[in-house]
Amino acid sequence: MPELPEVETVRRGLEKLIVGKKIINISSDWQKSLPITDNEINNSIKNHEIVSIGRRGKLLIIGLDNSRSLLIHLRMTGQMVYRSESYRFGAGHPNDSLIGKLPDKSTRVIMELDNGSRLFFNDQRKFGFINISENSKINQIPFLNKMGPEPLSQDFTYKIFKARMKNRANSQIKAVLLDQKVIAGIGNIYADESLWMAKIHPLKKVLEISEAKQRALYESIIEVLNTSIEKGGSTDRNYVDAEGKKGSYISFAKVFRREGKKCYRCGKTIIKIRAAGRGTHLCPNCQRI
Ligand SMILES: [Zn+2]
Incomplete structure (x- = not known):
């Protein structure tokens, strides 16, 4: 999608x-x-x-x-x-x-x-x-x-992010990230990627996430989105990659659809679970519940 x-x-x-x-x-x-x-x-x-x-x-x-x-x-x-x-x-x-x-x-x-x-x-x-x-x-x-702020706009400060998280303190973080009313435009791939980068388990409730990790998540969201845009999303230029593999728009992914493969950070095996009703990828060692 x-x-x-x-x-x-x-x-x-x-x-x-x-x-x-x-x-x-x-x-x-x-x-x-x-x-x-x-x-x-x-x-x-x-x-x-x-x-x-x-x-x-x-x-x-x-x-x-x-x-x-x-x-x-x-x-x-x-x-x-x-x-x-x-x-x-x-x-x-x-x-x-x-x-x-x-x-x-x-x-x-x-x-x-x-x-x-x-x-x-x-x-x-x-x-x-x-x-x-x-x-x-x-x-x-x-x-x-009802749509939340644009994550790549100047107005999307950490202060705003934190306030919006606080409103959903009792919800699981993956569900919060996917909710377009909280932040605009984050879908399944970028939710998984951001949570992996910030080392947060997708099923954690917002109130269980430390201030430092919330800050890391805020920065990860912006970094993951920008990296993907720099790679050109799914343009026809990179649609067929050097190896002739199709659909390269998730080729930058560190965790999404990598279940069974080794975590790039710690080497443990990436797993897939259900969170917020969606297939969710995580490293059970880097992202502890
Ligand atoms: Zn790991």
């Missing part, structure tokens, strides 16, 4: 490519992937210029020149792929559609831009979609108005 670093990779990649371009056409053969009326497409999208591309949590926000924005929900298997005569870019869910001939059977929405390029929204599982909102109403969207 594309998480914050993958969505941020999409955002940064597209920012260089589509801002300033006009949308000539947008079409879909799957209504749920583009739940926008023809009338609205004609009036509010076609022939409008893209002026910005932002992100809130895992939601991509393409700003248009008419104070409206396209909201792109990648969900489980969404990806955005840009293709022009001379340039290719793709990021999001890592699969062959990032690098293959498009459109293909996972293509749900095609956007044509005024420089002859095309932007494909591919989504195998069809849980994602693109809709439109007036800019003034975006923050009122229920899941956005």
Whole structure:
């Protein structure tokens, strides 16, 4: 599932490519992937210029020149792929559609831009979609108005992190990290990676975690997310790695999906348990309950 670093990779990649371009056409053969009326497409999208591309949590926000924005929900298997005569870019869910001939059977929405390029929204599982909102109403969207702070923003200080943890003192830390109302955009991979880095057992309650470890966790979250973004998330550039292995977007992982392998820090065997209803990876020696 594309998480914050993958969505941020999409955002940064597209920012260089589509801002300033006009949308000539947008079409879909799957209504749920583009739940926008023809009338609205004609009036509010076609022939409008893209002026910005932002992100809130895992939601991509393409700003248009008419104070409206396209909201792109990648969900489980969404990806955005840009293709022009001379340039290719793709990021999001890592699969062959990032690098293959498009459109293909996972293509749900095609956007044509005024420089002859095309932007494909591919989504195998069809849980994602693109809709439109007036800019003034975006923050009122229920899941956005309750969303916690962006972990990579300047405003996300240790003080704020600590206060938000304190509100959830009796909850298990993994569940707290996955709760988008506490911090925006941390999913399963980055929760496991951050907890391993900070040497905290995922089932520990917040109130059982020392001040020093809370500080370590705060720093780990930021470091893990930044490292992943630096590696380019799941762009088509690194989608097939040097060994020809596919889906390299978790290749940086120190603990995620490494069950049965040796901990890079202490050499003990990584195990997998259930925490917050999710498959959770940890080192039983570094991360004690
Ligand atoms: Zn270990």
